[in-house]
Amino acid sequence: MLLPGALRARLAGTPGATEPLPVERDPAAGAPPFRFVARPVRLPREHELFEDGDVQRHLYLQDVLTQVAEEPERSRVPEFTCQVAGCCQVFAALEDYQHHYNMLHGNACSLCSRAFPSGHLLDAHILEWHDSLFQILAERQDMYQCLVEGCPERFKTSRDRKDHMVRFHLYPADFRFDKPKTNKGPALRGSDADPSAAALVDEGDMMEVCSDPAATPPAPTGERRTYSHRVPSTICFGQGAPRGFKSTQKKNKHH
Amino acid sequence: MWSRYPRRSGLVACGVEELRRRRREREAALRKARREQQLVSKRLLREEAPEEARGECVAAVLGEAEVQQFLRLAQRGTEEKEREKALVSLRQGLQHPETQQIFIRLEGSMRTLVGLLTSNRALLQLEAARCLHELSHSEQSAVAEACLPATSYLLTYLSGHSSDFIELCLYTLGNLIVESEVVRRQLLPQGIVPALAACIQSPHVAVLEALGYALSQLLQAKEAPEKIIPSILDSLLPQHMLRLMQPGPKLNPGVAVEFAWCLHYIICSQVNNTLLITHGALSTLGMLLLDLAGAVQRTEEAGLELLACPVLRCLSNLLTEVAVEAMGGQMQLKDERIVAALFILFQFFLQKQPSLLPEGLWLLNNLTANSPTLCTSLLSLDLIEPLLQLLPLSNVVSVLVLTVLCNVAEKGPAYCRQLWPGPLLSCLLKTLALSDTEVVGQSLELLQLLFLYQPEAVQAFLQQSGLQALERHQEEAQLQDRVHALQQIALHG
Numbered sequence: 001m002l003l004p005g006a007l008r009a010r011l012a013g014t015p016g017a018t019e020p021l022p023v024e025r026d027p028a029a030g031a032p033p034f035r036f037v038a039r040p041v042r043l044p045r046e047h048e049l050f051e052d053g054d055v056q057r058h059l060y061l062q063d064v065l066t067q068v069a070e071e072p073e074r075s076r077v078p079e080f081t082c083q084v085a086g087c088c089q090v091f092a093a094l095e096d097y098q099h100h101y102n103m104l105h106g107n108a109c110s111l112c113s114r115a116f117p118s119g120h121l122l123d124a125h126i127l128e129w130h131d132s133l134f135q136i137l138a139e140r141q142d143m144y145q146c147l148v149e150g151c152p153e154r155f156k157t158s159r160d161r162k163d164h165m166v167r168f169h170l171y172p173a174d175f176r177f178d179k180p181k182t183n184k185g186p187a188l189r190g191s192d193a194d195p196s197a198a199a200l201v202d203e204g205d206m207m208e209v210c211s212d213p214a215a216t217p218p219a220p221t222g223e224r225r226t227y228s229h230r231v232p233s234t235i236c237f238g239q240g241a242p243r244g245f246k247s248t249q250k251k252n253k254h255h
Numbered sequence: 256m257w258s259r260y261p262r263r264s265g266l267v268a269c270g271v272e273e274l275r276r277r278r279r280e281r282e283a284a285l286r287k288a289r290r291e292q293q294l295v296s297k298r299l300l301r302e303e304a305p306e307e308a309r310g311e312c313v314a315a316v317l318g319e320a321e322v323q324q325f326l327r328l329a330q331r332g333t334e335e336k337e338r339e340k341a342l343v344s345l346r347q348g349l350q351h352p353e354t355q356q357i358f359i360r361l362e363g364s365m366r367t368l369v370g371l372l373t374s375n376r377a378l379l380q381l382e383a384a385r386c387l388h389e390l391s392h393s394e395q396s397a398v399a400e401a402c403l404p405a406t407s408y409l410l411t412y413l414s415g416h417s418s419d420f421i422e423l424c425l426y427t428l429g430n431l432i433v434e435s436e437v438v439r440r441q442l443l444p445q446g447i448v449p450a451l452a453a454c455i456q457s458p459h460v461a462v463l464e465a466l467g468y469a470l471s472q473l474l475q476a477k478e479a480p481e482k483i484i485p486s487i488l489d490s491l492l493p494q495h496m497l498r499l500m501q502p503g504p505k506l507n508p509g510v511a512v513e514f515a516w517c518l519h520y521i522i523c524s525q526v527n528n529t530l531l532i533t534h535g536a537l538s539t540l541g542m543l544l545l546d547l548a549g550a551v552q553r554t555e556e557a558g559l560e561l562l563a564c565p566v567l568r569c570l571s572n573l574l575t576e577v578a579v580e581a582m583g584g585q586m587q588l589k590d591e592r593i594v595a596a597l598f599i600l601f602q603f604f605l606q607k608q609p610s611l612l613p614e615g616l617w618l619l620n621n622l623t624a625n626s627p628t629l630c631t632s633l634l635s636l637d638l639i640e641p642l643l644q645l646l647p648l649s650n651v652v653s654v655l656v657l658t659v660l661c662n663v664a665e666k667g668p669a670y671c672r673q674l675w676p677g678p679l680l681s682c683l684l685k686t687l688a689l690s691d692t693e694v695v696g697q698s699l700e701l702l703q704l705l706f707l708y709q710p711e712a713v714q715a716f717l718q719q720s721g722l723q724a725l726e727r728h729q730e731e732a733q734l735q736d737r738v739h740a741l742q743q744i745a746l747h748g
Binding site: 007011020089 | 278281282285286289290292335373375376377378380381404407408411412414415416417420441444445446448450452453468512516519520523548549552558560561564565568571574575589590591595596598599601602605608610611614617620623624625627628629631632635636637638640641644645651661662665666667669670673699700701703704707708736737739
């Protein structure tokens with residue numbers, strides 16, 4: 001297909017167009033038996049004109065999905081330990097460590113060491129578990145916010161909230177990030193009163209940072225390992241420090 | 256530019272011919288699936304034997320005892336490495352549909368897997384997520400539905416910070432979504448739309464691509480126009496999608512492709528296209544088209560046609576909205592660069608993917624139908640001849656080319672004057688020699704307009720044996736009235 005030489009230059013040029021030629025229609029145009037009418041045409045999704053484009057799209061997706069399913073390459077490094085106080089997990093690949101850090105230390109409560117998968121859930125936890133003002137306010141108004149992002153509902157008790165999440169949002173009744181508050185301190189392994197946690201024998205309260213070194217399975221006898229204590233400098237995280245209270249206006253009301 | 260391709264290795268240990276053959280087979284299968292309204296991109300994924308697709312050895316099918324053992328080891332093993340290995344073995348086994356069936360029928364298996372998914376051992380968590388991902392590839396809705404207990408966690412993890420993990424969760428969700436309406440019915444109240452709306456603000460390209468994929472699967476659901484698209488239009492997702500399609504240095508084609516397809520499904524549903532226009536969709540799409548036309552000239556980048564296709568579909572369908580004339584759509588319709596861009600893309604399609612030519616011509620029709628400005632542009636930019644060069648390609652293309660020419664001709668004598676003299680008449684005589692009724696019918700329409708507004712054309716038509724060309728069709732039911740009318744005009748003026 002031969003295109004006029006000036007076309008590419010026109011594309012790169014300024015927006016706009018030449019003044020349109022005058023339109024002057026004769027009523028005989030398109031009159032029966034003729035029927036032409038100039039009109040934009042809408043095509044539905046299933047139109048056969050779209051067949052080839054759709055097929056190419058799906059071929060592409062199949063390739064992408066095949067690649068996604070493959071095991072990713074990981075960058076191997078000499079083994080090192082997580083530097084967060086009390087955490088003793090060991091890693092030999094940067095991606096693994098980044099994942100570990102993001103999941104366990106990225107949104108961790110500095111008061112009880114529980115870790116959460118998102119800032120949103122951490123904030124809810126801090127409010128509900130560690131904020132005495134919250135408890136006071138909760139006696140008078142609905143303070144327990146629905147944990148599903150985007151849902152504005154609030155409830156009088158955590159029980160009511162859980163009911164809402166189960167019935168309205170179809171969440172599981174034993175949703176791990178909505179444990180009723182216990183009176184225990186940092187969770188002890190395997191000793192929870194919460195019966196649903198018993199199904200998982202060794203995890204105890206969910207997302208616990210390993211706070212008790214003695215509780216970790218000991219290295220098999222006969223093996224001695226020396227771990228580097230430096231986190232490779234290539235690791236860099238956006239968020240990270242465990243948080244306690246965010247500074248909020250409420251602080252001023254603390255007396 | 257596609258972040259995907261350099262990152263993962265393509266592990267195929269067979270020759271180019273074999274690849275081509277497989278691709279043709281897959282293409283044929285997809286075509287058939289589409290005609291049966293069964294086109295689901297996740298299906299047919301593992302038609303190729305996994306061993307050949309991977310290039311590494313793949314585990315055999317696992318029996319029930321083995322699945323149980325791996326699960327037990329993963330959950331209760333004492334050695335961290337041992338637990339991980341068990342899960343890896345399970346994951347590899349889960350590539351097989353038989354193992355998947357065994358897994359879902361085993362009591363407590365999903366519960367254990369979910370427990371591992373939410374555990375405090377990051378590597379176990381990752382492997383558990385990969386197991387879920389394998390399950391999500393199943394073509395059986397029963398397997399997808401067995402994954403229901405995990406969905407609230409997959410959604411929760413979307414607001415985390417581990418981008419690789421989020422990407423995996425998104426692809427898993429996308430696969431599950433496409434497989435089962437039951438899954439979709441659970442995901443909506445679980446808040447998938449707000450979760451995606453929050454996640455789309457991620458700066459990670461891989462996450463955005465995965466999100467686009469998951470969203471495109473959600474939008475293709477048959478119940479999408481009533482149950483899904485309204486809440487998507489209510490959220491901030493459309494604005495973000497358009498933002499991610501803005502041309503410029505930050506544009507990532509892999510990401511833009513996904514959202515262009517999402518937009519296509521939304522626009523076809525016609526739930527609220529006016530809203531999209533208010534958000535600047537026409538402007539974004541138009542600018543993107545210009546950008547694409549520039550890109551195809553500059554680089555040897557693979558896959559630009561994958562982006563061009565949904566973009567021109569979106570633009571074309573949006574142009575049919577009445578709202579266009581009321582709003583800033585006018586701007587787009589008065590910039591002749593868009594016509595220039597389209598022709599540059601036609602040339603590109605001819606080399607890369609000729610099947611996209613009809614779609615491009617359809618857009619050209621929608622651009623020119625009600626636009627004296629752009630019809631004039633076609634003339635002033637000398638694009639009539641290139642247009643005529645496309646006529647012989649196929650009947651579908653011929654009809655579309657002739658329709659566009661009719662769009663120009665029907666605007667009156669000032670336009671027809673520019674179509675005359677020139678190659679137009681001889682091209683029309685050639686199309687009249689064809690037997691396809693639609694092509695001939697459109698040729699007759701164009702002739703009528705030409706004769707009406709440019710009477711000199713009649714003489715030339717007669718001199719070039721036009722009457723004989725017409726005679727061929729005077730018995731054809733669809734054509735005879737128009738043929739006779741033209742014969743009358745030609746003979747008597």
